[in-house]
Amino acid sequence: xxxxxxxxxxxxxxRLPGVGPKSAxxxxxxxxxxxxxxxxxxxxxxxxxxxxxxxxxxxxxxxEEETCRICRDQRRDPSVICVVEESKDVxxxxxxxxxxxxxxxxxxxxxxxxxxxxxxxxxRELMTRLADGVVTEVILATDPNLEGEATATYLTRLLRxxxxxxxxxxxxxxxxxxxxxxxxxxxxxxxxxxRSVE
Amino acid sequence: xxxxxxxxxxxxxxRLPGVGPKSAxxxxxxxxxxxxxxxxxxxxxxxxxxxxxxxxxxxxxxxEEETCRICRDQRRDPSVICVVEESKDVxxxxxxxxxxxxxxxxxxxxxxxxxxxxxxxxxRELMTRLADGVVTEVILATDPNLEGEATATYLTRLLRxxxxxxxxxxxxxxxxxxxxxxxxxxxxxxxxxxRSVE
Numbered sequence: 001x002x003x004x005x006x007x008x009x010x011x012x013x014x015r016l017p018g019v020g021p022k023s024a025x026x027x028x029x030x031x032x033x034x035x036x037x038x039x040x041x042x043x044x045x046x047x048x049x050x051x052x053x054x055x056x057x058x059x060x061x062x063x064e065e066e067t068c069r070i071c072r073d074q075r076r077d078p079s080v081i082c083v084v085e086e087s088k089d090v091x092x093x094x095x096x097x098x099x100x101x102x103x104x105x106x107x108x109x110x111x112x113x114x115x116x117x118x119x120x121x122x123x124r125e126l127m128t129r130l131a132d133g134v135v136t137e138v139i140l141a142t143d144p145n146l147e148g149e150a151t152a153t154y155l156t157r158l159l160r161x162x163x164x165x166x167x168x169x170x171x172x173x174x175x176x177x178x179x180x181x182x183x184x185x186x187x188x189x190x191x192x193x194x195r196s197v198e
Numbered sequence: 199x200x201x202x203x204x205x206x207x208x209x210x211x212x213r214l215p216g217v218g219p220k221s222a223x224x225x226x227x228x229x230x231x232x233x234x235x236x237x238x239x240x241x242x243x244x245x246x247x248x249x250x251x252x253x254x255x256x257x258x259x260x261x262e263e264e265t266c267r268i269c270r271d272q273r274r275d276p277s278v279i280c281v282v283e284e285s286k287d288v289x290x291x292x293x294x295x296x297x298x299x300x301x302x303x304x305x306x307x308x309x310x311x312x313x314x315x316x317x318x319x320x321x322r323e324l325m326t327r328l329a330d331g332v333v334t335e336v337i338l339a340t341d342p343n344l345e346g347e348a349t350a351t352y353l354t355r356l357l358r359x360x361x362x363x364x365x366x367x368x369x370x371x372x373x374x375x376x377x378x379x380x381x382x383x384x385x386x387x388x389x390x391x392x393r394s395v396e
Contacts, residue, residue: 002289003262009247012240017228018221025286028247030215032260036248042210043244049207049226050234062230064201088223091200 006032058129060105060122062087070094070103077101082139083126083155085109085148093141101139104129109147110154116147118154126155130162137165144171204230256327258303258320260285268292268301275299280337281324281353283307283346291339299337302327307345308352314345316352324353328360335363342369 002010006028014024031039055061056068063069070076070090080101084090090103106121129135138159142148152168159166171189173182182190200208204226212222229237253259254266261267268274268288278299282288288301304319327333336357340346350366357364369387371380380388 002285003251003260003267005243005246005250005262006260008243012243015236016225018224019217023216026216027214029284029286031244031247032251038213039244039248043241045203045206045210046229046237046241046244048203049229050237052203053201053230062201062204064203069201086227087200088227 055105059103060087060107060125061090061103075100078134080137080139081126081129081135082141084141085143085151089141089143099139101137106142106151109142109151111147111150121151123155123158127158130159130164135164137167140166140168144169253303257301258285258305258323259288259301273298276332278335278337279324279327279333280339282339283341283349287339287341297337299335304340304349307340307349309345309348319349321353321356325356328357328362333362335365338364338366342367 009031010021010024010028013019013027014021016024019027031042052064053062054064056063056066056071058067058071061068061070063071065072077100080099081104082093082099082101083104083106084093085106085108087105090105093099093103104122104126106123106126108116108121110116110118110121130138138155140152140155142151142155156166156168170193171186172193173179173186173190179187207229208219208222208226211217211225212219214222217225250262251260252262254261254264254269256265256269259266259268261269263270275298278297279302280291280297280299281302281304282291283304283306285303288303291297291301302320302324304321304324306314306319308314308316308319328336336353338350338353340349340353354364354366368391369384370391371377371384371388377385
């Protein structure tokens with residue numbers, strides 16, 4: 001519908017996740033009217049990200065060098081590994097400042113519907129990391145949904161026989177939430193995991 | 199939170215309209231995992247759009263040359279001008295295949311709240327186009343909302359004394375809609391604009 005390159009831009013933007021045809025059009029017109037310097041900076045960072053960013057050879061997290069910032073940090077406890085699905089989960093855990101160990105990014109979760117099995121995840125790499133006996137605890141921090149639970153169950157079966165401590169993040173009521181609005185599964189888990197008050 | 203260039207990308211994407219921090223992160227990770235060729239093509243089209251696209255010297259529509267495709271098209275009726283707010287409205291009208299005249303893109307609508315007055319729109323350019331007497335009808339196709347109506351009223355006052363036919367797009371029930379769900383203003387307009395059945 002638009003002249004050449006404007007339509008190209010709308011098409012390219014429409015390929016991004018969560019960007020429908022209307023949003024693509026809106027973003028395209030925003031860019032058409034934006035300062036050329038800003039648009040060139042966005043184009044530049046797109047090129048740079050593909051040139052410079054790779055995935056950490058140890059944990060699979062995003063990295064600008066052979067290994068990521070966390071794997072290079074000697075102050076991080078090498079005896080605990082927190083297993084997550086994606087790099088963005090690393091950021092979520094880091095934000096809590098509760099965890100001082102290392103990570104392992106699986107690159108997804110087991111999902112038969114999407115055709116993702118254990119071999120499609122970085123599970124073999126995890127087993128290799130555990131081989132030298134330095135790691136004593138593996139925290140399974142996959143998402144608390146069907147796929148994440150299935151992945152955690154699969155990993156538990158694999159890791160338990162190795163004599164490691166295998167833990168799973170607690171399920172329960174979100175802090176600041178209303179008990180009234182909690183779904184029954186969450187509320188059930190909160191009962192199951194109840195703790196004595198000191 | 200992320201390493202250098204990944205955070206830069208999330209920041210740049212988050213500046214786009216309708217892209218919040220979570221979407222920016224999702225798009226960034228999509229791009230990180232995407233084929234480098236695809237990402238480079240997006241970067242390239244961003245640069246090209248700013249280099250090649252400008253606004254038509256006659257009507258204000260997006261154009262890759264001095265004037266836009268529609269203004270250059272000799273088969274379009276030069277006696278009718280359809281006034282719209284944005285280039286995307288040109289595309290919407292073109293899609294109907296109902297209109298064979300020319301356009302005039304105002305670049306927005308009068309909105310005191312946003313500090314947009316008549317002088318911020320391409321109204322002076324419209325008056326210049328009307329000076330030679332070729333145009334006999336001006337169709338006001340601004341949005342049927344507060345700002346669009348205010349702009350249409352303003353233009354009507356300006357154009358009527360020039361002896362032109364000034365028309366406004368019909369308001370009424372959307373085709374395929376339910377009368378029951380129409381808001382009272384739209385339903386009121388539909389009554390007001392009712393027509394005899396032949």
